[in-house]
């Protein structure tokens with residue numbers, strides 16, 4: 058026995074949420090060439106399957122590119138702090154891709170392992186995420202190489218599996234998901250299924266072993282030559298989570314804000330002294346791969362990459378993790394020289 | 404075939420020691436257009452490709468320290484890319500004799516052809532050391548160069564403001580537009596200055612307007628119109644419109660079409676007694 062819902066039913070659900078003043082986000086078309094996850098202003102705007110993957114990721118809704126943390130007012134010798142909106146409105150994300158949803162448990166670990174990040178957690182708790190299983194893929198997709206699949210349920214409160222003719226099987230995963238769809242579905246005996254997804258492109262375990270033993274390998278330099286050092290890959294990545302804290306205002310007061318930042322910018326590691334420990338784009342590229350396939354996995358026993366392929370799609374220089382990892386694997390197969398010493402110092 | 408001719412030219416340049424590295428287009432992994440390749444051996448030239456997906460403006464790589472370290476380059480350019488190279492030359496950013504420039508006669512990129520190509524006035528680079536191929540598909544109408552902008556300018560100022568508010572709200576300040584630009588070569592971009600901060604670094608509407616207005620003005624009379632920034636923007640902001648409004652203003656008021664005259668003084672650094680503004684004379 059399964060539960061199903063029609064696209065019309067989904068739109069009705071969105072309408073209800075919007076009507077209650079809650080927020081709903083999902084893929085929408087912003088112009089002829091671009092589909093992004095954005096807040097919906099109407100139920101009709103939702104574009105469930107207009108593309109393989111929207112140009113951004115749903116991390117924006119738990120970790121916005123620009124987030125006011127608090128305001129400060131300087132009063133004589135004192136500083137008064139004023140907190141920003143304490144509780145973000147409830148938000149529903151509809152049509153998130155499974156590789157985006159799977160990034161949320163990862164971000165949960167990041168924002169809770171030492172410092173419990175209130176701003177993140179409040180947004181996160183206010184979120185209900187309904188993902189859509191993928192029926193197609195493009196050359197950038199590689200979820201299967203990092204242990205996920207087009208119908209992965211990690212991070213989703215419910216998963217929609219297309220049945221054709223604008224009908225979807227609803228697979229609730231959490232009480233939030235069940236509450237959302239309670240009374241909205243039709244019992245059915247139809248079971249959705251999706252194709253197996255992209256063929257495995259690399260062996261993640263092998264890549265992990267290789268990058269730790271190949272810290273100084275020329276492949277990093279070769280791969281990074283074409284990289285122009287922007288933030289397009291990291292900012293579109295559902296798992297990249299680095300930020301910068303800035304004060305903006307004047308002598309009398311202002312705001313403290315958290316803005317996205319990325320390891321591909323030279324400024325990211327520039328010390329006040331003028332010294333930059335990560336000289337050159339090769340060491341910055343290497344850092345991104347290291348963080349995803351060695352540093353983070355070492356601590357959290359999972360990869361910091363869901364194979365969504367956004368870094369591939371968005372790179373203006375035609376790079377992205379997929380080709381870099383494939384090149385590393387090839388280089389490693391050709392010359393498995395161990396350089397264990399430096400490997401401890403990424 | 405043009406691709407073979409390109410490879411042959413590059414093979415010779417490397418073999419006879421004219422250059423140390425070829426900066427050209429190579430095949431990208433499936434699904435992507437092409438990507439820059441850096442060829443240092445005569446055998447390596449087999450990687451070079453030439454097709455309508457040779458989108459990037461490779462001149463941007465001339466500013467990268469890693470690329471400079473490879474030694475004297477030969478670079479593959481289209482006519483629009485070459486204009487950026489000429490501006491760099493005018494601004495004393497490169498010693499022309501230290502770069503071998505391979506110009507490709509260009510039928511336009513993208514399928515369908517990009518807007519800039521449909522109205523391209525050049526197609527054949529002019530100041531290269533060698534030009535390969537010939538144009539087989541002339542641009543539709545060079546006179547249509549300002550059509551898109553003219554259409555946009557028909558809107559009221561309020562509508563235009565609303566448009567930019569909506570569009571720039573999406574900017575996340577990834578700076579892909581800056582990084583792909585051959586003419587954004589500042590050692591430290593004004594948006595990266597933080598002692599003190601000049602332009603707020605936040606991707607908020609205020610910070611985004613500050614960034615985009617600054618960017619447009621810093622590229623006025625310099626932008627080559629290669630549209631690399633517009634192609635790079637992951638959130639689909641049509642930066643071309645901003646660039647074009649600057650280009651049209653400088654062309655109409657100062658007869659300056661960037662990158663078409665290596666001998667000309669850069670407009671911004673040029674003092675002309677014939678200036679129509681009183682205050683400057």
Ligand code: SF4
Pocket residue numbers: 290293294295296297349361362363364365366367368369378
């Ligand atoms: S590294 Fe690339 S493929 Fe992996 S999650 Fe990030 S954007 Fe997606």
Ligand code: SF4
Pocket residue numbers: 283284285286287288289290291321371372373374375376377
């Ligand atoms: S890999 Fe591509 S997207 Fe990432 S920093 Fe380099 S040029 Fe930008």
Ligand code: SF4
Pocket residue numbers: 481482483484509510511512519520521523524525526527
């Ligand atoms: S603008 Fe002209 S030179 Fe540049 S790619 Fe298009 S047709 Fe070629």
Ligand code: SF4
Pocket residue numbers: 573574575576577578579580581635636637638639640
């Ligand atoms: S590429 Fe687009 S999103 Fe990135 S900084 Fe430029 S305009 Fe903003």
